[in-house]
Amino acid sequence: MTQPPFRRIATRGALAAAGAAVAGLGVVSFGLALAAEPAAPVSAIASRVETAADHVRLAIDLTGAVKPTAHVVANPARVIVDLPEVAFRIDSRNSRAPAGSKLLKSYRYGQFAPGRSRVVIDLAAPARILRAETEPARDGARLVIELAPTSEAHFNAAAAESAAELARSEPAPAAPAQPAPASDKPVVVIDPGHGGVDMGATGKHGEQEKAIVFEFARALVAKVEAGGRLKAVLTRSEDVFLPLNERVRIAHQNNAALFLSIHADTLAEGHVEGATVYTGSTKASDAEAARIAEKENLADAAAGLDSREDVERVGDILFGLAQRETRAFSAQFSQALIARWKEAGSLNKNPARSAGFVVLKSYDVPSVLLELGYLSSEKDLARLTSPEWRDRAAGKTAEAIEAFFAARLREARAPAAPPRPQ
Numbered sequence: 001m002t003q004p005p006f007r008r009i010a011t012r013g014a015l016a017a018a019g020a021a022v023a024g025l026g027v028v029s030f031g032l033a034l035a036a037e038p039a040a041p042v043s044a045i046a047s048r049v050e051t052a053a054d055h056v057r058l059a060i061d062l063t064g065a066v067k068p069t070a071h072v073v074a075n076p077a078r079v080i081v082d083l084p085e086v087a088f089r090i091d092s093r094n095s096r097a098p099a100g101s102k103l104l105k106s107y108r109y110g111q112f113a114p115g116r117s118r119v120v121i122d123l124a125a126p127a128r129i130l131r132a133e134t135e136p137a138r139d140g141a142r143l144v145i146e147l148a149p150t151s152e153a154h155f156n157a158a159a160a161e162s163a164a165e166l167a168r169s170e171p172a173p174a175a176p177a178q179p180a181p182a183s184d185k186p187v188v189v190i191d192p193g194h195g196g197v198d199m200g201a202t203g204k205h206g207e208q209e210k211a212i213v214f215e216f217a218r219a220l221v222a223k224v225e226a227g228g229r230l231k232a233v234l235t236r237s238e239d240v241f242l243p244l245n246e247r248v249r250i251a252h253q254n255n256a257a258l259f260l261s262i263h264a265d266t267l268a269e270g271h272v273e274g275a276t277v278y279t280g281s282t283k284a285s286d287a288e289a290a291r292i293a294e295k296e297n298l299a300d301a302a303a304g305l306d307s308r309e310d311v312e313r314v315g316d317i318l319f320g321l322a323q324r325e326t327r328a329f330s331a332q333f334s335q336a337l338i339a340r341w342k343e344a345g346s347l348n349k350n351p352a353r354s355a356g357f358v359v360l361k362s363y364d365v366p367s368v369l370l371e372l373g374y375l376s377s378e379k380d381l382a383r384l385t386s387p388e389w390r391d392r393a394a395g396k397t398a399e400a401i402e403a404f405f406a407a408r409l410r411e412a413r414a415p416a417a418p419p420r421p422q
């Protein structure tokens with residue numbers, strides 16, 4: 001990735017915050033000095049939060065300068081800092097806000113779209129952006145975000161102003177111009193949850209859901225492909241943010257015959273463990289299912305996107321028929337998955353549930369979401385991070401997928417049942 005031309009630092013862009021004027025000369029001259037250097041990818045290597053009496057400061061050490069664009073966003077209150085591509089090599093265990101920060105609740109960072117990275121700061125109270133800029137540092141540069149308290153009214157006005165600008169800068173969905181090459185085999189779309197700036201759940205020792213489910217999904221694709229009868233497609237093949245609707249769109253674009261989303265959860269308290277298989281439903285099967293769906297559906301918000309539920313729908317009778325059939329197939333696959341996972345020996349005691357997950361709203365692609373287990377459970381965590389367990393569980397999941405398609409093929413080939421005698 002090449003760096004954007006440095007003259008962009010001189011044009012301060014959208015950063016109209018009070019501190020922007022301070023960015024002035026120092027940053028420009030620094031930029032000019034760097035422009036002579038060969039362009040190397042910028043890495044983020046450390047981050048910390050410093051609290052002062054009247055403001056809070058997030059500092060991220062970088063190997064080179066980048067131009068940030070910062071916005072405040074409401075519902076929930078956040079600050080979003082957009083950057084060109086930055087490789088985040090920060091130990092996630094060292095990225096918590098210090099206890100007692102009245103403004104800054106937590107923050108996360110990662111890739112947002114190809115060539116773009118993002119820092120998302122969750123606010124504990126209304127804040128305004130004092131500074132958002134990179135300044136020279138001994139071994140490279142430092143990204144500095146300074147926030148000060150402000151009134152609710154001022155915050156909401158600033159958030160409304162930045163909403164339109166952010167909507168314009170949202171990554172355009174991948175061009176549908178390149179339709180997936182037609183496959184003579186049924187296509188299974190495997191969807192590793194989260195990615196990039198959206199890290200999903202985290203474990204006690206900094207384990208990240210986005211990485212655990214990605215490893216599992218990759219193992220699963222290999223197992224499915226090895227069977228030779230099916231084609232497996234990943235919704236994301238790297239650590240990048242992907243909006244929920246985009247995942248559904250990829251299933252459609254590939255004419256998927258099955259969509260399987262892979263996740264892992266965490267619980268603040270209680271000892272819950274084991275895998276759970278979810279199908280989509282407007283009414284949740286239980287309170288826990290509703291909680292998990294609500295949490296997973298916040299993935300877009302975690303990355304700073306407005307959550308929208310504009311999954312394509314066709315408002316006629318065919319839609320209703322297709323949806324009913326799709327639900328029946330989803331339920332069939334869910335049962336196959338639970339049957340095989342029983343053999344893997346790590347199922348939740350109530351493994352078949354349903355709730356309103358955004359990624360399960362396809363009306364014509366049988367869709368199931370598999371929560372591999374709980375990062376909050378020591379037993380599950382040991383399983384989820386074990387390559388041997390992953391291999392076995394991915395193998396069982398691939399068997400369930402094979403069994404589902406074998407049953408569908410048998411149904412399709414079976415001669416129509418003779419009419420039953422009355």
Ligand SMILES: [Zn+2]
Binds near residue numbers: 194200201263264296
């Ligand atoms: Zn998840």
